[in-house]
């Protein structure tokens with residue numbers, strides 16, 4: 001028992017994943033604070049006469065940063081003064097939901113050694129399918145929603161699967177083909193939206209017909225933007241991906257493939273087929289993002305616009321990175337990003353002079369940079385090396401990427 | 416330079432890899448480290464080279480205590496290391512690899528690589544120590560033995576006074592080993608010292624000045640190079656080891672694997688296996704001997720579905736050519752791939768997971784959808800005990816195992832499924848004498864149970880000890896199939912190809928003798944086998960390959976007893 005405790009303590013002091021992630025967050029909060037100060041002209045001038053009146057600058061800066069982060073906290077987690085004190089955390093969850101799908105859609109193929117940068121195209125085609133089913137099909141309420149969800153997943157999976165197929169069959173690198181597909185999908189969307197089949201005749205701008213009311217995801221709580229059924233789907237997706245990766249034969253294949261494709265092949269695991277599976281699943285998950293956008297309450301119009309992807313396909317990459325490719329990690333990372341988003345909006349509204357929402361974007365980016373560069377965090381905080389796999393890591397040329405992965409495994413198995 | 420390690424201790428989790436190890440390396444000596452798999456030899460050397468920091472203990476160089484936090488420190492102190500798994504960049508030339516990370520060869524103000532100087536340095540060092548390397552050659556085009564030479568040159572270019580060689584001979588042919596020994600003797604004469612790790616006792620006896628034996632992380636004694644292999648083995652493993660394989664003669668059964676006119680091209684598009692035909696019988700070990708790179712690798716890859724081929728290879732009547740690796744495994748193939756790190760193991764996976772890598776969706780371990788984690792764990796624990804895999808538990812990632820223990824995992828995986836055909840390449844590469852005894856015993860058991868076994872090894876002793884027949888490969892052809900009592904000289908001659916005539920001539924000479932013997936001590940088997948050969952071989956091999964094969968077959972079959 002005490003042995004276990006000792007090991008856990010030793011773990012905290014070493015450069016393992018959890019410690020690094022937490023410290024990366026701390027660092028980025030500090031940097032965010034500095035940015036808040038820099039964004040304020042008045043404060044800067046106080047720093048100008050720092051040596052005459054150091055207290056002005058110091059207390060002013062402290063107030064600024066404290067107010068900013070308090071406003072963010074109130075906007076993202078809990079606001080004691082508001083009528084609905086827990087409303088903010090609902091906002092956070094609503095913001096986090098699509099990020100969970102997007103993060104999983106990057107994390108899952110990543111474990112199989114594939115980099116899914118094609119989230120944008122998977123999302124767009126998923127949205128096209130979901131929207132079409134949403135405004136053409138007539139069905140009673142739960143069935144219609146189900147059809148929309150399935151259509152979105154199929155649309156995304158088609159694009160994802162195509163990327164996988166291009167790689168498996170023709171050796172096209174998934175990053176290159178994804179970039180192409182992203183562009184193609186954007187073009188297809190811009191064209192489709194103007195076609196008779198899709199365009200909303202009552203509108204002048206580029207927008208599709210709205211989906212029927214029966215196609216909307218049922219609300220769970222609150223009013224616009226409300227907590228809806230997509231959050232339940234997100235939780236199910238996390239559980240499902242966790243189960244697939246750690247308990248299923250498919251996950252076993254994918255993980256083997258991601259870690260040593262040659263050994264996997266030698267042991268009879270088909271590399272190409274499983275790459276396609278991984279990308280199919282990833283695309284389906286991205287398709288769910290599309291469903292949250294179209295049938296959710298995020299876009300008030302419930303219709304496709306040319307900017308419907310909102311960069312979520314790419315944010316998924318950062319969420320997956322922050323979540324270390326593990327389903328639970330991805331969920332936590334999505335919540336953090338959701339909180340920063342919700343909090344950022346609130347902060348912008350609540351602070352005078354305004355702290356721009358961009359600070360949040362920078363904080364998000366900085367976290368990811370630190371997480372991606374664990375050595376940097378390790379240097380800053382003088383952490384010990386991770387115990388396992390260190391020689392083997394520096395030993396074989398290909399291994400450095402393996403060492404952190406091992407650490408992830410042991411850390412996440414504990415979660 | 417006099418090097419001393421004092422009280423070096425290093426633990427990984429609950430495993431004490433090194434506990435209070437003392438070791439002194441005198442200038443101008445070849446110091447051999449002997450020890451079981453997982454004894455802690457590589458760990459100790461990695462500490463000495465600055466790759467690992469010890470929990471406690473000191474490194475003393477010429478009376479001064481030193482602390483190495485990175486290999487850079489160790490290199491500055493005059494220590495060089497050649498790892499078992501090379502650290503060269505395959506797409507770089509020799510010269511480029513040699514200047515990598517070597518500050519001095521960065522010439523200009525912007526840190527340009529001074530290629531000309533690098534090339535000159537390479538030439539100088541290789542001339543001084545008799546290590547011929549071509550600075551312009553690409554690493555990936557070089558045979559392993561030459562790659563290793565490059566690693567040694569790299570260490571020497573940085574003025575290493577002590578050179579650590581961690582199992583350098585595991586991947587070398589006997590000739591390459593001999594060349595390496597010449598180099599080592601040259602270094603010794605130049606006053607440098609060498610720390611040499613190997614599991615091959617005859618090498619230890621041939622080259623060592625001093626021998627230190629490590630067991631379970633502690634020094635258990637030293638030995639004189641004059642000690643017998645048996646003494647060394649028991650000192651190392653702590654029990655008596657049988658160094659010879661015990662094998663009763665056995666009459667081979669029906670043809671299990673029939674290969675006809677097999678042609679395989681390698682990655683560069685050259686014909687690596689050129690029209691090979693042979694039969695492997697049930698209850699027979701066929702050893703494939705040959706210098707590395709004569710098509711053995713491609714032959715095995717073709718038979719295991721990993722590489723496209725033309726011709727035919729039928730396992731109990733089912734075609735293997737064109738089948739997927741999975742389909743071949745489904746037929747009950749047990750496969751020990753040649754390179755455990757590259758093709759054998761998933762380093763992030765636990766030992767238990769690696770043990771079921773080719774069976775995780777078969778009955779006890781999993782089904783169509785789900786894995787049975789308990790069954791996988793239990794199998795892992797059982798194999799850990801059975802194959803004496805030294806690890807904390809079956810949950811330990813395979814990447815954290817010592818080299819020999821990794822090999823045991825790969826071998827255990829192939830044997831545990833009671834394979835209908837066992838194909839093992841370099842089955843005992845890197846394992847200690849105790850484990851080798853065990854693995855050899857299991858291979859013979861497999862044969863005695865009436866299973867066909869194909870062994871590929873560059874280790875002649877292993878081949879002759881295990882095989883019932885030996886097929887020698889040279890330049891993609893089987894240049895002869897000979898009985899296991901063929902002398903090493905003759906095998907060497909065949910392996911070197913000589914001229915085709917020469918090989919054939921020696922074969923014919925060979926073919927006469929055993930027959931004469933068989934007549935001298937009349938044996939029924941000889942007659943029982945002969946007709947089979949005659950009736951079967953010409954009938955089935957209507958292909959051009961038949962020119963050489965019948966003669967070879969005949970000699971081997973008749974010499975079987």
Ligand SMILES: Nc1ncnc2c1ncn2[C@@H]1O[C@H](COP(=O)(O)OP(=O)(O)OP(=O)(O)O)[C@@H](O)[C@H]1O
Nearest residue numbers: 389427432452453454455456457458815817818819
């Ligand atoms: N990075 C690591 N993490 C955990 N355990 C390790 C690590 N490196 C080595 N070990 C353990 O330390 C012990 C000693 O390993 P080491 O590699 O030094 O053995 P070795 O004597 O070189 O064996 P071999 O002859 O098989 O190469 C083994 O039990 C091994 O599992």
Ligand SMILES: [Mg+2]
Nearest residue numbers: 456457817818
């Ligand atoms: Mg070793």
